[in-house]
Amino acid sequence: MSTYNEDIKKLGKLCAKCGGQCCEPNVSISKEECLELKSKFKDFKCGTRNSSYGKIHTMKSDNKKVCFFIEKPEGKHLEAGCRMELEERPLSCKLFPLTFLIENGKEIFYISDLCPYAKDAIKLKSWIKEAVKDAKMDLKSWKKSEKLTRSSIHRRIHKGHKHLISLE
DSSP states (O other): OOOHHHHHHHHHHHHHHHHSTTTOOOEOOHHHHHHHHHHTTTEEEEEEEEETTTTEEEEEOSSSSSSSSOOOOHHHHHHHOOOOOGGOOOOHHHTTTEEEEEEEEEEEEEEEEEETTHHHHHTTTHHHHHHHHHHHHHHHTOOOHHHHHHHHHHHHHHOOOOOOEEEE
């Protein structure tokens, strides 16, 4: 089995091949993440999404197709890259193609088939193990309503897509 650092390099190569198609506007983030990003990036704006569980903040972008933090909105996004270092990115950005839902009050992590290289990402066991561990720590700061709202919205967006691997 490869190491975490080897897996991160492999994941980076997969992301570069794709061109950052997952770097879309309106990614769900916690209120805490929104406030942190606003303090670091003066031109950053948060939006909100609602569900029956409450509301969750989103990363707002003037460009309807690409995340606010992508340097070069046309073409392959990752050629110019994200303006944020990996450590300062919101949880959803750090994790993808790994993502999560709340089912019966429990966080369920899985690899999303929305990533064109999900079948390759499944093989990155060291990265998956560390990413889930880190995500569980990050999610402790999320309100229950934020987790449930994100899950509700995520289910609608990903309707019809498969969970390629489920991790508990």
